[in-house]
Amino acid sequence: MRLNDFNPANIRVRDQRGEGGGGGFPGGKGSLGCGGLLIVLAIAYFTGADPAQLLSGLDQAQVSAPQEQAVGGRTAAESCAVNEYSHEACAHLDSLNRTWEPKFKAAGIAFEQPILEFYSREGQSGCGAAQSAMGPFYCPSDEGIYIDTAFYDEMAQQMGAKGDFARAYVIAHEYGHHVQNLTGISRQVRQMQQQNPSRENALSVRLELQADCYAGVWAALNKDRIEAGDLEEGLTAAHAVGDDTLMEQAGRRPVEAAFTHGSSAQRMKWLRIGMETGDEDKCDTFADLKP
Numbered sequence: 001m002r003l004n005d006f007n008p009a010n011i012r013v014r015d016q017r018g019e020g021g022g023g024g025f026p027g028g029k030g031s032l033g034c035g036g037l038l039i040v041l042a043i044a045y046f047t048g049a050d051p052a053q054l055l056s057g058l059d060q061a062q063v064s065a066p067q068e069q070a071v072g073g074r075t076a077a078e079s080c081a082v083n084e085y086s087h088e089a090c091a092h093l094d095s096l097n098r099t100w101e102p103k104f105k106a107a108g109i110a111f112e113q114p115i116l117e118f119y120s121r122e123g124q125s126g127c128g129a130a131q132s133a134m135g136p137f138y139c140p141s142d143e144g145i146y147i148d149t150a151f152y153d154e155m156a157q158q159m160g161a162k163g164d165f166a167r168a169y170v171i172a173h174e175y176g177h178h179v180q181n182l183t184g185i186s187r188q189v190r191q192m193q194q195q196n197p198s199r200e201n202a203l204s205v206r207l208e209l210q211a212d213c214y215a216g217v218w219a220a221l222n223k224d225r226i227e228a229g230d231l232e233e234g235l236t237a238a239h240a241v242g243d244d245t246l247m248e249q250a251g252r253r254p255v256e257a258a259f260t261h262g263s264s265a266q267r268m269k270w271l272r273i274g275m276e277t278g279d280e281d282k283c284d285t286f287a288d289l290k291p
């Protein structure tokens with residue numbers, strides 16, 4: 001995918017890398033605004049590699065409004081210039097903003113840009129500890145897309161998901177969760193999960209597949225920058241992060257009831273639907289859900 005030009009002043013970026021990284025983060029102990037324990041579900045994790053590991057981040061309090069930019073002492077421009085991957089992720093973020101903001105405007109729904117949160121190995125988020133092992137994730141309470149860009153190398157080397165469009169898919173998928181957060185879909189699903197814990201995983205899968213579809217919608221609406229091989233890279237990445245593939249890789253037998261993100265076939269299917277239609281209304285992954 002040919003990268004778009006972007007102005008770092010127009011995107012929201014924070015950086016926990018390097019000296020002082022993580023310091024000054026305004027979160028973790030914020031007051032519970034909703035009465036009782038607020039469950040921040042594991043809707044957001046990209047790989048779903050180890051659900052048990054994710055549980056640590058599930059019961060965190062929401063934090064107050066995020067502090068913007070330069071937490072680690074860097075400006076957005078500096079954060080985006082730390083390395084190639086950072087630059088690329090910032091460009092993806094800007095492109096995603098440009099694609100999604102007009103859609104919200106048109107629908108009359110309030111839009112807010114998410115914050116791209118760079119961290120390295122261990123960081124903090126409004127949803128608890130950010131750890132590289134979790135893979136990239138979105139935290140609804142602080143609207144942060146959290147990424148340790150070392151994940152991109154891991155994805156290429158260990159998961160066989162190479163290429164710039166595979167990386168674009170990662171950010172676009174997390175952005176999909178931001179869209180779900182703004183539209184209220186994720187909140188609705190959270191309520192359904194609380195009412196019916198036995199369907200928690202099945203509902204999580206729908207949410208994840210929708211985020212994949214939204215990633216495809218973004219790609220479709222930026223066709224002019226798609227290059228030969230991009231779509232294949234995206235589909236390969238979607239296959240690589242399927243629950244069955246991840247479980248097999250980990251030496252476990254795939255058990256559908258334990259899926260939280262969807263099978264490889266499902267993830268490829270929904271990414272493709274987004275890419276082929278460019279229409280978020282076609283991303284109704286809940287349509288066939290039995291009452």
Ligand SMILES: [Zn+2]
Nearest residue numbers: 043044045046
């Ligand atoms: Zn996700």
